[in-house]
Amino acid sequence: MRAIALLTSGGDSPGMNPAVRSITRAALNQGIKVFGINRGYSGLIIGDITELHSSDVTNIVQRGGTILKSDRCEAFKDPVVRNQAAEILREHGIDGLIVIGGDGSLSGAHLLTQETGIPVIGLPGTIDNDVYGTDDTIGFDTAVNTALEAIDKIRDTAISHERIFLVEVMGRNSGHIASQVGIACGAEMIVVPEYEFNLESLCFSLATQRARGEGSSGIIIVAEGPRPGLTSRLATQLEEHGEKPGVCILGHIQRGGRPTGHDRVLASCLGAAAVNYMLAGFSDMMIGMVNNEIVATNLQDIIEKKKVLNPQLVELAQLLHK
Structure with a gap:
């Protein structure tokens, strides 16, 4: 190989920036x-491509x-657009592509190589940690810690007013962020897409705690x-229960903020490994x-298989709040 591209x-x-740095320098x-291809696949299909040098990834x-x-x-x-994208890569003398993104982005990479023969390697870049084939995705640790920092401040108000707060975190189809954050912040309950939510049980638990004079974290984590609107609907239902x-x-x-040390190291390791695998x-x-x-892991498996939420995390959260 003489040249590779990344997006x-x-x-x-x-953690995406540490991955870009690692791939470039490796x-x-x-x-x-x-x-470097700007703006993902949108930039690829219009040829928005720039050569990267070591200095371009300094201090990122x-x-x-x-x-x-x-x-x-x-x-x-x-598929017509994907074939056009492959031709653009060839016109630039690019022999392989590294894609950093979630399952949708990796699905696009899989189709691109299957249909056009352009070699591709993917890296799991998503805060949701819902990609099969890896324990951790780039950005997940940072997202958890960012959420925790905010929740610790919300808790001050919740305790001061003896009031429950529903805190919504990201996770349309997975509860990985919610489960980690819920345990780390000592939440009363965690609501995730993978498990049914029992509102009656929560209300009974809150009422029992008050009757016994027991304390409460005041926090419910909701994926x-x-x-849209799940958290608001739950708030309305809780109001109906007093x-x-x-x-x-x-x-x-x-999504924002400085990546944690964990994410920087993870992205750097995976980025350098991606180059070695491609070469x-x-x-x-x-x-x-x-x-x-x-x-x-084969991209076909990434597309077809689902990463399962560890049920022990949800069980542990339920155990520790009592």
């Missing part, structure tokens, strides 16, 4: 040219977001779920971390 796609996640140190490890920008590209779902809950939606603050002739794979070991 960041889908929702941004803290390739350059092996005599490979590196090109501490920055949130992605210097390459990101986008969700509906047009890339069209946003597939339908509670006066506050609602705080953390939203996109979970060794591998393609159509995602590089992840399982049991502290770097592993490669």
Whole structure:
């Protein structure tokens, strides 16, 4: 290989910049040219491609977001557009592509290589930690710690007013952020898409605690779920049971901010490994971390298999709040 390109796609996640730095310098140190594609697949299909040098990735490890920008590209779902993208890569003399993003972005990478033969390697870049084939995704640890910092401040008001707060974290289809945050902040309950929520049980528990004079963290963690407005609907139902809950939606603050040391190291390790796998002739794979070991998983498996939420985390949260 003489040249590779990289892009960041889908929702941004803290740690993408350390991954960009790692890929760029790992390739350059092996005599490979590196090109950055701006705004993900949207930039690829219009040829918004710039050669990267070592100086271009200096002092970016501490920055949130992605210097390459990101986008969700509906047009890339069209096989005709994917073939045009492959031709653009060839015109620039690019022999392989590394894609940093979530399952949707990795699905696009899989289709691109299957249909056009362009070698691709994927990295799991998403705060949701819902990608099969890796224990951790780039940005997950930072998102958890960002949410915790906010919740610790919300708790001060919850305790001062002896009031319940529903705190919504990201997770349309998975409760990985909610479960980790819920345990770490000592939440009364965690609401996740994977498990049914028992409102009656929660209200009974709160009433019992008050009758016994027991303390309460005052915090319920809610994963946003597939339908917008879940947290507000739960607040309304709690009001009908005599509670006066506050609602705080953390939203996109979970995506931003400086990546934690964990995410910086994870992204750096996976980025360098992606270059090595590509130069060794591998393609159509995602590089992840399982049991502290770097592993490669076929992108077809990433698309077809679902990462399961550890039920012990939810059980532990329920146990510890009593």
